[in-house]
Amino acid sequence: MATIRALFARSRALRSAAGGSGSSTQTWLNLGAFATGGDAKQEACWTDLKNAELAVSNTVEAAQRQPDVVDWDRWEGLIAHKDILRHMKQTYDANIAMIEKAAAAEGDSSHLESHWELYEAARQNCKQATRTVNKIVADGSKALWLSQNNPPVWKVDTNEWLESDQYWQAFVEKHGMYSQSGDAPDPEAPAVVEANKASWNSRMVKFNERTDTPMLYEYMHHLPAWEYYDINRKQFFEHMSYFLLRTGDDFRHFPDLPPWQWLTHLEDQRFKEFAVTQRRREKRQLERVARFEPDDFGTGEEHTGEETHMAMLTSEKHAAEQTLANLMGNFCFLCDPLVPVQSRFQLQYILSKCGHDKNGGARVLSLGDDVNALFVLPAGAAVDAPMASPLECFHNMMEHYRILGMRINPSYATRVENQVELIHQRGPNWLKLKNETVLESYLRRMRRDDPLRADFEDYAQQLRERIAGAKELPPEEWERAIASVEERAMEDALAVRKMEGAKHDKNAHKLAEMDLQQLIDDGHLLVVDPATGATVTNAGEVAAALK
Numbered sequence: 001m002a003t004i005r006a007l008f009a010r011s012r013a014l015r016s017a018a019g020g021s022g023s024s025t026q027t028w029l030n031l032g033a034f035a036t037g038g039d040a041k042q043e044a045c046w047t048d049l050k051n052a053e054l055a056v057s058n059t060v061e062a063a064q065r066q067p068d069v070v071d072w073d074r075w076e077g078l079i080a081h082k083d084i085l086r087h088m089k090q091t092y093d094a095n096i097a098m099i100e101k102a103a104a105a106e107g108d109s110s111h112l113e114s115h116w117e118l119y120e121a122a123r124q125n126c127k128q129a130t131r132t133v134n135k136i137v138a139d140g141s142k143a144l145w146l147s148q149n150n151p152p153v154w155k156v157d158t159n160e161w162l163e164s165d166q167y168w169q170a171f172v173e174k175h176g177m178y179s180q181s182g183d184a185p186d187p188e189a190p191a192v193v194e195a196n197k198a199s200w201n202s203r204m205v206k207f208n209e210r211t212d213t214p215m216l217y218e219y220m221h222h223l224p225a226w227e228y229y230d231i232n233r234k235q236f237f238e239h240m241s242y243f244l245l246r247t248g249d250d251f252r253h254f255p256d257l258p259p260w261q262w263l264t265h266l267e268d269q270r271f272k273e274f275a276v277t278q279r280r281r282e283k284r285q286l287e288r289v290a291r292f293e294p295d296d297f298g299t300g301e302e303h304t305g306e307e308t309h310m311a312m313l314t315s316e317k318h319a320a321e322q323t324l325a326n327l328m329g330n331f332c333f334l335c336d337p338l339v340p341v342q343s344r345f346q347l348q349y350i351l352s353k354c355g356h357d358k359n360g361g362a363r364v365l366s367l368g369d370d371v372n373a374l375f376v377l378p379a380g381a382a383v384d385a386p387m388a389s390p391l392e393c394f395h396n397m398m399e400h401y402r403i404l405g406m407r408i409n410p411s412y413a414t415r416v417e418n419q420v421e422l423i424h425q426r427g428p429n430w431l432k433l434k435n436e437t438v439l440e441s442y443l444r445r446m447r448r449d450d451p452l453r454a455d456f457e458d459y460a461q462q463l464r465e466r467i468a469g470a471k472e473l474p475p476e477e478w479e480r481a482i483a484s485v486e487e488r489a490m491e492d493a494l495a496v497r498k499m500e501g502a503k504h505d506k507n508a509h510k511l512a513e514m515d516l517q518q519l520i521d522d523g524h525l526l527v528v529d530p531a532t533g534a535t536v537t538n539a540g541e542v543a544a545a546l547k
Contacts, residue, residue: 042543104202124341225256234306239490242266245422248430251446269418277411296411301478322496330373331463336438337381338365338467340373342489347482354378365470374481375470384435405533439463493530516542 034160072089102112150171163218200428211403227234243254277295293300297308327333332340341347347364354376355360361379388396394417401408423430432441439460446453475479517539519525527536536542 128352137216149371191225196396223313231324234304236343237309238266238270241419242422245419246425248423248426248445269421273411273414273418276414280411296409324501326496330371331367331466332373332461334437334439335375335463335467337383337385338375338377340375341482342373344479344482346479349374350378364473364475364481366468366473367466372485374473374478374485374494383437387428387431389428390420394420403464403506405535 026213032361070092071086076082076085140358157540181436187193229239239258239262240251240254242265244251245248245257246262277297281293281295284290294300295303295311299305299308324333324489327340332343340348351357351362354362356379360378363377365375365377366377367373398413432438436444443453443456443460446456516525520527520539520542527542528534529536
């Protein structure tokens with residue numbers, strides 16, 4: 001009986017808590033007090049149930065609520081550009097119709113849940129454009145207000161606040177000064193601004209230019225070394241050449257301030273060369289009674305000598321490359337202590353110099369039938385044998401030219417002698433160190449990043465292999481071997497001359513058109529027949545040979 005009373009009391013309490021007049025949702029939500037009786041799992045289920053019911057309610061209410069629409073009539077009264085407004089309305093209607101069609105379509109709608117990042121990016125761009133438009137409208141309103149409230153120019157008192165207010169100062173300068181004169185240009189016009197920039201650039205270029213008479217020469221003693229050499233290119237060439245010849249070091253170690261001993265020595269060498277050149281030019285000028293006479297290097301009256309020096313360097317570079325190719329092709333380069341010979345005269349001269357006729361001991365080697373040279377190993381030759389000095393080498397070269405009957409221009413000979421004298425300043429190790437071969441010294445001095453280093457290392461390897469497999473010739477075969485070598489060497493030299501003549505065909509025609517005969521008669525040009533060694537004095541024969 002007690003149990004039945006308890007059940008009736010519980011039922012009456014439930015009906016009282018639920019209420020008969022509320023909605024069904026409120027009716028069962030009031031049961032939360034009974035569902036949360038201390039059981040954690042039961043409370044979690046009750047919470048999930050309430051959240052699901054809340055989501056359903058929100059969805060139903062959103063479906064019943066009318067969406068906000070754009071009031072196009074209102075915007076049509078505010079926007080003056082009707083064509084822009086019409087285009088915006090058509091775009092909006094088309095997008096809304098497309099969205100509604102996609103939402104009402106039946107079937108799989110998973111594609112509608114992706115690629116919304118494009119929509120979000122478009123919304124952000126629209127917001128940024130709206131902020132920009134608002135800023136432009138605000139700035140325009142301020143500018144219109146200032147323009148509307150600007151007083152006339154005649155009311156502006158420049159004695160009170162004009163100097164402290166930059167805005168009104170620019171206003172008076174533009175509207176009160178330039179606008180009153182029709183000829184005065186507007187200082188803020190783009191053309192005037194560009195003209196001012198161009199004039200400023202031209203003035204700065206005039207101040208810093210690298211010509212003969214720049215304004216910057218007045219401040220030469222304040223310039224650093226690199227800018228001094230940037231202006232005085234001729235001095236830079238002389239100082240760099242002196243540094244390379246005297247030290248044999250890399251150009252990257254060129255000092256910012258050369259020692260004063262170098263500069264004075266350089267002046268002495270320049271005077272020595274000038275004395276020879278000027279003496280010869282003075283003699284020709286007095287003989288011809290000429291107002292001006294170029295020097296032996298061809299420097300004109302209005303030239304500074306840079307063109308002639310550049311032409312001379314180019315010619316020497318080409319000659320050095322051609323000579324180097326000829327020597328390396330016959331393994332005659334860096335083959336010390338072997339002495340290469342290509343003619344009977346050279347062989348006899350080397351044997352007489354080393355005393356083979358009296359003491360003997362000299363050996364003649366052949367590096368192969370494809371090498372157009374024989375190699376003489378003098379008696380007593382060794383790696384640590386004393387070497388000739390640079391000046392001795394220069395005098396031997398001039399003696400060789402004298403024996404061949406070749407005349408060297410005295411000015412050019414003096415220039416070469418000065419360069420050799422600089423190399424002589426290095427001391428006894430001017431070419432190589434003690435117990436070091438010339439080949440090893442050459443590779444040691446060559447830079448590691450030189451693009452030709454790999455080729456020279458390959459040549460050095462082949463040269464060592466050829467010397468290791470060299471064949472010694474007995475004295476009775478020397479004459480026959482040197483005759484064959486001399487014939488092949490002359491054929492190679494003739495082929496090279498023809499090839500060079502074909503490359504410089506235009507120069508040959510130019511020389512033929514000039515007064516070649518006059519140059520030969522005056523002694524400025526000496527032509528020797530390589531076959532007979534006789535001097536050629538006919539300009540026609542010279543021109544035909546050049547072709």
